[in-house]
Amino acid sequence: MELLQQISDQLEKGDTVKVAELTSQAIEQKLDTRIILDNGLIAGMAVVGKKFKAHDIFLPDVLLAARAMYAGLDLLKPLMIEEGIPTIGKVVIGTVQGDLHDIGKNLVGIMLKGAGFEVIDLGNDVTPEKFIDTAITEQADVIGLSALLTTTMPTMKKVVELAKERGIHGKTRIIIGGAPLSSEYAGDIGADAYCFDGIKAVECVKGFVGIN
Amino acid sequence: MATTVDIERNTVLPSAEQVLAGQAIPADRLSDRRTADLAEAARATFERLAQPIGLLADTTIEEFGIIYSGDGMNNAETVLDEIYPISRYLFLFAITVGEPICKEISALFERNDFAAAAMLDAAASAGAELAVEAITRRYENELLSDGRLNSSQAVLPFSPGYCGWHISGQKKLFGRLKPETIGITLSGSCLMQPLKSVSGVLVAAAISDFDVDDTYSFCAECSNHSCQDRYHQLKEIRKTT
Numbered sequence: 001m002e003l004l005q006q007i008s009d010q011l012e013k014g015d016t017v018k019v020a021e022l023t024s025q026a027i028e029q030k031l032d033t034r035i036i037l038d039n040g041l042i043a044g045m046a047v048v049g050k051k052f053k054a055h056d057i058f059l060p061d062v063l064l065a066a067r068a069m070y071a072g073l074d075l076l077k078p079l080m081i082e083e084g085i086p087t088i089g090k091v092v093i094g095t096v097q098g099d100l101h102d103i104g105k106n107l108v109g110i111m112l113k114g115a116g117f118e119v120i121d122l123g124n125d126v127t128p129e130k131f132i133d134t135a136i137t138e139q140a141d142v143i144g145l146s147a148l149l150t151t152t153m154p155t156m157k158k159v160v161e162l163a164k165e166r167g168i169h170g171k172t173r174i175i176i177g178g179a180p181l182s183s184e185y186a187g188d189i190g191a192d193a194y195c196f197d198g199i200k201a202v203e204c205v206k207g208f209v210g211i212n
Numbered sequence: 213m214a215t216t217v218d219i220e221r222n223t224v225l226p227s228a229e230q231v232l233a234g235q236a237i238p239a240d241r242l243s244d245r246r247t248a249d250l251a252e253a254a255r256a257t258f259e260r261l262a263q264p265i266g267l268l269a270d271t272t273i274e275e276f277g278i279i280y281s282g283d284g285m286n287n288a289e290t291v292l293d294e295i296y297p298i299s300r301y302l303f304l305f306a307i308t309v310g311e312p313i314c315k316e317i318s319a320l321f322e323r324n325d326f327a328a329a330a331m332l333d334a335a336a337s338a339g340a341e342l343a344v345e346a347i348t349r350r351y352e353n354e355l356l357s358d359g360r361l362n363s364s365q366a367v368l369p370f371s372p373g374y375c376g377w378h379i380s381g382q383k384k385l386f387g388r389l390k391p392e393t394i395g396i397t398l399s400g401s402c403l404m405q406p407l408k409s410v411s412g413v414l415v416a417a418a419i420s421d422f423d424v425d426d427t428y429s430f431c432a433e434c435s436n437h438s439c440q441d442r443y444h445q446l447k448e449i450r451k452t453t
Contacts, residue, residue, distance in 0.1 A: 058236075059330055060250050067324050182433075
């Protein structure tokens with residue numbers, strides 16, 4: 001178990017090389033893949049998330065930790081597939097049609113992956129149909145919509161309306177994020193939540209899939 | 213008639229503090245070696261890849277009134293509504309720091325180099341703001357030096373998407389200014405590409421005319437109330453010159 005603590009500690013420090021080395025060691029020692037993931041990588045990112053929320057660390061520290069997390073995750077992924085280990089949930093994210101700003105969406109995706117979710121990133125300029133079709137095909141738990149432009153905000157409403165038409169509204173939750181948005185707007189269009197940042201998005205999505 | 217404005221790269225290179233500010237990181241965080249290295253790397257990449265350029269065209273109060281009205285989606289009362297009809301001069305502008313930086317930000321994300329990508333994104337945004345500041349001050353100095361403005365007057369920029377000027381106003385602004393000539397295009401949703409571009413109007417007016425309340429309906433949604441800082445900075449600059 002000390003090895004898992006080391007993975008978590010090195011991930012917190014954002015040391016990509018050491019996290020990869022330690023994850024390899026854990027795999028060689030035949031530690032359970034799920035345990036390496038949960039008690040090593042995800043545990044480390046959870047600490048990072050808490051420190052970020054408390055303003056003890058800042059965005060670069062979170063992103064360096066995320067990079068280290070990805071290095072470990074890349075090693076575990078083949079095993080997870082081989083062993084049929086499910087992720088804790090599936091989230092389809094994208095920047096809505098007409099909008100090409102994607103840094104906020106990227107950061108949310110990074111945080112969600114760091115928390116152990118499978119993230120299907122559709123990129124930017126994504127049509128409502130693409131969001132809903134993908135969510136249905138992938139049986140996603142949550143759809144995450146991002147927009148920075150006021151002109152593209154109405155597209156979010158179209159996604160919600162299409163989710164209702166296609167019968168997934170309420171089953172597949174919809175979260176929204178972006179500078180011009182608010183909780184009020186989320187309520188107005190029938191989205192399930194407005195998420196100010198990646199940490200809030202992780203909290204919301206965890207809540208929707210029943211993880212505290 | 214629009215004029216292309218060359219903007220020197222070193223005039224729009226943001227400081228490390230400005231790069232951090234764009235990510236809500238306090239300046240004292242530069243004492244952390246890793247953060248300082250990331251900020252310096254972003255500045256170096258910006259210096260290598262930025263291609264700042266601007267476009268400027270004078271306009272009349274009447275013509276700007278038509279441009280400003282856009283698609284009729286502005287807030288009922290705005291700062292510009294009060295200022296532009298009593299302005300001395302108006303210039304439409306567009307600036308960009310170019311496409312290569314935007315491509316590099318995407319490439320860094322692709323390589324999982326998230327911290328470097330976010331840092332460069334912040335540097336490019338800060339650089340674009342500095343480019344607006346550069347052309348604003350340049351034309352203010354020109355107007356002051358040839359006597360068209362006096363020391364109680366100044367120039368400030370305003371952009372669609374802010375302070376009640378609806379972003380759909382971009383369409384008429386682009387129709388008149390033609391920023392495509394410097395590589396900036398507008399999408400159907402009024403999004404400029406390259407993303408790190410800014411457009412709007414430079415307003416030359418009495419400094420006291422820029423003393424606006426931040427009590428408009430849209431001010432409640434504003435996170436920085438920079439209008440107040442801009443006015444006070446103008447007053448301070450003139451006090452010391």
